[in-house]
Amino acid sequence: MMITRAAVLPSLVFFLVLSPAPIAAQDAPEANAARRMVSDTRAIRRDVPLTNAIRRAFDAGTRDFSGSPGPNYWQLQTDFTIDVRLDRETQSLFGKETIVVHNNSTSELSEIVLRLDHNIFRPRVPRGSSVPAETTDGMVVTRLVVNGDTVDLKAPARGGGRRFGRGRGRGGPRRLGVRGLDQTVATISLAKPVPPRSKATLEIDWNTRIPGGEGGRGHRMTQRWGDTLFQPTQWFPRLAKYDDLRGWDRNVYLGPAEFYNNFGRFEVRYDVPAGWIVTSTGVLQNDKEVLTVTARKRLARVLHSDDEITIVGEDEVGPGKSTVAGDRLVWHFVADMVNDVAWATAENYVWKATRATIPGKGPIPIHMVHLPERANRFSRAGPVTRHALEFYSELWAPYPFPQLTLQDGPSAGMEYPMVINSNQGAADHEAAHQWWPMMVGTNETWYGWMDEGLNGYMNTLSRAHSRGQPASFDGRGQSYGRQSGNEAEPTMMWCSNYGGDLYRYQTYSKAPVMLSMLGGVVGDEAVQKAISSYTKAWAFKHPSPWDFAFFMSNALDRDLGWFWYYWLFTTERVDGSIAKVDTSAAHAVVTVRQDGQMPSPVVLKVAFAADGPAPKAMPNAKMLEDGTAVVTWPVDVWFGGSRTFEARLDFGARRIDKITLDPYGRFPDRNPKDNVWTRGG
Numbered sequence: 001m002m003i004t005r006a007a008v009l010p011s012l013v014f015f016l017v018l019s020p021a022p023i024a025a026q027d028a029p030e031a032n033a034a035r036r037m038v039s040d041t042r043a044i045r046r047d048v049p050l051t052n053a054i055r056r057a058f059d060a061g062t063r064d065f066s067g068s069p070g071p072n073y074w075q076l077q078t079d080f081t082i083d084v085r086l087d088r089e090t091q092s093l094f095g096k097e098t099i100v101v102h103n104n105s106t107s108e109l110s111e112i113v114l115r116l117d118h119n120i121f122r123p124r125v126p127r128g129s130s131v132p133a134e135t136t137d138g139m140v141v142t143r144l145v146v147n148g149d150t151v152d153l154k155a156p157a158r159g160g161g162r163r164f165g166r167g168r169g170r171g172g173p174r175r176l177g178v179r180g181l182d183q184t185v186a187t188i189s190l191a192k193p194v195p196p197r198s199k200a201t202l203e204i205d206w207n208t209r210i211p212g213g214e215g216g217r218g219h220r221m222t223q224r225w226g227d228t229l230f231q232p233t234q235w236f237p238r239l240a241k242y243d244d245l246r247g248w249d250r251n252v253y254l255g256p257a258e259f260y261n262n263f264g265r266f267e268v269r270y271d272v273p274a275g276w277i278v279t280s281t282g283v284l285q286n287d288k289e290v291l292t293v294t295a296r297k298r299l300a301r302v303l304h305s306d307d308e309i310t311i312v313g314e315d316e317v318g319p320g321k322s323t324v325a326g327d328r329l330v331w332h333f334v335a336d337m338v339n340d341v342a343w344a345t346a347e348n349y350v351w352k353a354t355r356a357t358i359p360g361k362g363p364i365p366i367h368m369v370h371l372p373e374r375a376n377r378f379s380r381a382g383p384v385t386r387h388a389l390e391f392y393s394e395l396w397a398p399y400p401f402p403q404l405t406l407q408d409g410p411s412a413g414m415e416y417p418m419v420i421n422s423n424q425g426a427a428d429h430e431a432a433h434q435w436w437p438m439m440v441g442t443n444e445t446w447y448g449w450m451d452e453g454l455n456g457y458m459n460t461l462s463r464a465h466s467r468g469q470p471a472s473f474d475g476r477g478q479s480y481g482r483q484s485g486n487e488a489e490p491t492m493m494w495c496s497n498y499g500g501d502l503y504r505y506q507t508y509s510k511a512p513v514m515l516s517m518l519g520g521v522v523g524d525e526a527v528q529k530a531i532s533s534y535t536k537a538w539a540f541k542h543p544s545p546w547d548f549a550f551f552m553s554n555a556l557d558r559d560l561g562w563f564w565y566y567w568l569f570t571t572e573r574v575d576g577s578i579a580k581v582d583t584s585a586a587h588a589v590v591t592v593r594q595d596g597q598m599p600s601p602v603v604l605k606v607a608f609a610a611d612g613p614a615p616k617a618m619p620n621a622k623m624l625e626d627g628t629a630v631v632t633w634p635v636d637v638w639f640g641g642s643r644t645f646e647a648r649l650d651f652g653a654r655r656i657d658k659i660t661l662d663p664y665g666r667f668p669d670r671n672p673k674d675n676v677w678t679r680g681g
Contacts (some may be wrong), residue, residue, distance in 0.1 A: 011519040027235075041641045044599050046562045047568055053245040054546045060106070062244040063544070067551025068537050071220050075542060077102040078239045078264040079239055085271040086345065088227050092209045095236055099202040101194065102264075105242065106159065109194040110174065112146070113248040114186040115261075115528065118208045120253055125183055128503075130255025133216030133223075133410075139237060141181050143205035146188060148653060176284050184253035185240065204237050212410075222410040229346040229371065231409030231421060234259070238340070241443070243542055252443045257497040257507075258444040258451070259437075261339035263336070263540055268333050272345050274319035274326040277312060279351075279369050279405045280343035282335030283417045290329045292321070295351075303363040308343075308382045312351040314372040316362045335417065337489035337540055339441055346409040348372065354382040356389040358399045365388075366458035370408035370423070378425035379590035381406055384424050384466075388431035391462050395537040396435050428466075432458050440535055441542040448496035448503075450548060453511020460512065461528070473524060476516035477670060478665035483510075484596075485670075492568045493545060513668075514567045519668025521531070521563065521601055522556050522633070530555035561636065564600060572597040573668035576660050581677045588656050590647040598668065599638040604631045605663035610653035616652030630663065653680075 044187045050058075057063040061072035077371040079102070084095040119125055119138035138512050146149040155177050174193075182188035194200040210230050216222035223418055224230045234253075241249040241260045270278050278290075287296055298311045312322045319325045335341065337436055349369040357363045366385050371376045385406065401418045406427065413430065414421040417438045420430035432455045436442050442450040464471035483489065491503045499506045519527050533552045534543075543551075566572050575596035582589045592602050606629045608615060615623070621631040629651065637645045649656065661675040669675065 003319070007115045010160075013264070014668075020619060023159060024295055025290075040643050042597060042643055043641060044562060044639050045565050046559070046639070048546065048549055048561050048564050050546070057244045057544075060244060063547055065549050065550050067549070069547075070540055073541070074104045074106065074244065076104055076239075076242050076262045078262040080264065080266045080268070080341070081558055082236060082266070082341075083271070084236070084268070086230060086273075088273060088385075091212065091224060091227055091230075092207055093232060093235060093498045094207045096205050097203070097236060099204070099239055101200045101239060103194045103196060103198055103200065103203065104245070104619065106196050107247075108196060109200070109242070110190055111238035111248065112188040112190065112194075112202065113250060114188065115234075115238040115240050115253065115259075116181070116184055117238075117253045117259075119182060119184045119256060119569070121209075121211050122182060122408065126252050126254060128254035128256045128497075130221050131216060132221045133211045133213040136211055138182070138603045139206060139208045141186075141204060141206045141237065143203070144178060144188070145203040146176060146190065147192070147200055149191070151176055151188065153178060153181065185250055187250075196432030200595050202239075206237055208235065210235075210523070212422070216410070217503035219414050220411055221255065225410055228348070229344070229409055231344045231407060231411050232339070233342050233414060233416070233421070236341075244676075245544060246374075249443070249445065251495070251497050254497055256503055257448060257499070259340065260443040260445045260542075261439060263337050263339050263439070266335045266341045268335075268341055268343075270331045270333070270343060270345065271328055272331065273347075274324070274329045275317065275322050276324055276329075276345045276347055277349040277351055277369055278331040278343060279349075279367060279407055279419070280331070280333040280438075281338055281341040281416055282333035283402055285332040285334055286330075289330050290323055292324060295322075299353065300364075302365045303355050306354060306386065308352055308354045310350070310352050311367075312349065314348075314350050316624070317348045324435075338401075338417035339438065340416050340421045342407075342414075342421070343446055344369065344409055344421070346371065346418075349408070350375065352378070352382070354634050356386040356399070356404070358389065358393050361393075361398050364399070364401075365403045366556040367403065367405040371404070374423070375400060375409055377425070378408070379424070382423040382425050384427040385431050387466050388428045388462060390433055391465055392432055392458060393463065395458065396532050397439070397539060398441055400539070401434065404434065428462050429455060429459050432462070435535060439540065440538045441540065443542065443544070445497050446495050447492070448499070449492050449511040450505030450545065451513075451545070452491075452508045455509055457512040457515050473512070473516035473525075473666070476513050476666035477520055477667055478509070478662060478669050480513045480517075480668035481573045481575065481596075482670075484571055484668055489571050491571055510567075517567070517600070517666050517668070518552075518560075518563065520603070520662075520664060521560075522558060526556055527552075557561055566598040570597070573670060574598045574600045575670050576600065576602075576661050576667060577671075577674040578659065578677045581659060583656060585680075587651075588649040588659070590659055590667075591647065592645050592647055592661060594638065594643055596668070596670075599635050600662075600667040601635045602633040602637060602645055603662055603664070604647060605629070605660040605667075606631060606649060606651070606656055607660075608651070609657050612651060615654045616650065618650060 005097040061070045063070045082097040116139040121132045121136040122138035176191045178188045210224045212224035218234050280624040316322050352368045355363045357558045411421045413426045415430045415433035422430040437451050461471045573596040579593040580591040621629045657679045659677045
């Protein structure tokens with residue numbers, strides 16, 4: 001049964017269970033204080049805390065303890081039609097878009113929340129550690145229409161409710177208005193709420209200057225090189241995510257943390273100078289109107305071999321050479337069931353293509369565009385990306401999109417549906433993002449580890465596979481013992497958007513370490529099989545950390561509440577050690593101690609003397625090819641509250657010469673040196 005009280009801080013638990021030994025009168029005060037901080041008991045929490053948000057979802061039946069989407073699961077769909085014009089002279093985009101909002105929820109929407117990420121380039125907005133390359137006017141909205149009614153952009157908004165879009169605002173009846181257009185999150189209050197299971201239509205005219213220059217720091221802070229290459233990202237007004245957990249996601253865009261978007265259909269037309277190559281999320285619809293006959297013939301060959309084919313070469317620049325002739329051209333792309341759109345365009349892109357063969361699906365094109373002088377950064381990009389798409393398709397689920405494009409530019413190391421702003425250096429990592437958050441729509445703003453952290457785990461598997469080596473997570477889990485205790489570290493359940501100086505550790509580094517320990521508990525192959533099932537269950541949906549934890553526990557058929565609690569909600573460690581070993585001719589008793597708050601199984605590796613009778617079999621032991629034995633006791637041995645456990649080894653008359661605790665380095669330990677006992681040592 002789940003515990004319904006709030007999570008108890010581990011430090012509080014520590015003092016509640018404190019039962020110090022009597023202190024000798026002659027002990028120094030500092031020794032007395034140290035002794036009071038040591039306890040021979042601890043309380044092991046074994047459930048996963050439930051916040052109000054997840055309780056609300058459980059009550060509504062949109063999610064449940066199975067970890068799969070609940071019978072009443074719903075999500076909004078947002079369909080975009082965008083026409084955008086690139087003005088080279090002002091380095092600006094001028095756009096018109098229509099958003100059809102499908103309110104599939106059970107609540108009326110009295111507000112609609114917009115994400116205006118380009119307002120981060122304005123001078124007076126909140127920011128994290130990111131520094132824009134230049135200050136601009138941000139996202140300038142010049143026209144806003146809701147269901148045919150024009151919004152007065154200068155009038156203050158009135159009405160609307162903050163919880164799930166319900167409720168009447170203070171100060172009179174609702175009226176159509178908008179607030180926050182100069183910030184990264186804007187709110188439209190509606191005179192007429194959008195009923196459940198109905199649609200609303202927004203029309204927005206806007207413009208934004210693409211930031212460029214040398215001063216940018218952080219992803220997405222520089223989006224052009226001069227006036228010859230543009231790489232716009234998060235470049236148009238988007239609808240904020242609305243879900244069953246918190247309603248509208250109102251987290252401001254601070255720079256480092258990424259996005260949480262609705263899925264939908266995008267139809268985008270890019271108006272650019274003729275001769276410029278355009279790549280984008282989606283599939284090009286009007287190739288005959290923009291590509292030369294030569295380029296189209298070359299493209300037709302891409303899916304027939306793993307060769308890399310040049311579509312537009314270094315010497316093919318300008319109207320009539322890289323594209324059809326003309327002054328300006330409109331490139332038309334369509335993407336179905338994606339959560340964002342990114343694109344790039346350049347005056348002199350070299351365009352190459354190859355293929356990946358997706359299991360159960362067949363070949364898809366991999367496009368690569370880069371500047372001529374940066375060709376060395378793309379010399380291995382095709383094979384690296386092919387391996388990533390094929391390997392991850394086998395590992396988790398088949399790649400779901402019709403193509404993938406690598407785009408050269410200043411925002412290197414960023415991902416969007418069907419698009420990665422990357423060269424070969426980060427191609428594997430960025431390609432992996434096509435599974436999350438592009439396929440499994442995780443909330444990167446709140447829980448970046450569900451995106452970047454799981455990505456880091458799968459990158460380790462891919463890297464080993466590409467080298468023909470087995471992947472190893474040995475030592476990874478143990479390494480967290482050196483990080484644990486840093487007061488600057490936020491827990492994995494702390495909102496990533498406010499992760500502070502250790503945002504990168506929380507978001508990128510900790511989940512692979514966590515999954516290393518999970519592999520030490522249930523086996524690495526079992527972990528990967530469970531994640532594959534999770535991927536398929538939540539494809540094109542939006543899981544929470546609770547869904548992940550409960551799904552994995554059920555898939556692994558283990559009571560793992562203790563595991564998820566300590567890894568996700570605390571920054572505790574195991575701190576295991578061998579306190580004492582008593583040996584006799586027939587057996588040994590190993591006293592194992594855990595000084596941390598996090599429990600773990602007891603795993604001992606036993607090395608025997610070179611001579612003597614064969615070791616006797618033990619039911620919880622496995623003999624290895626090198627003659628050693630690995631003996632395991634489940635984590636349950638700690639649930640009684642003791643910090644020590646007597647592990648009894650009975651291998652018969654064969655002498656034991658060495659015992660190692662946690663021999664594979666899977667459990668967080670501040671000082672692994674006290675994990676080894678040697679005879680006579």
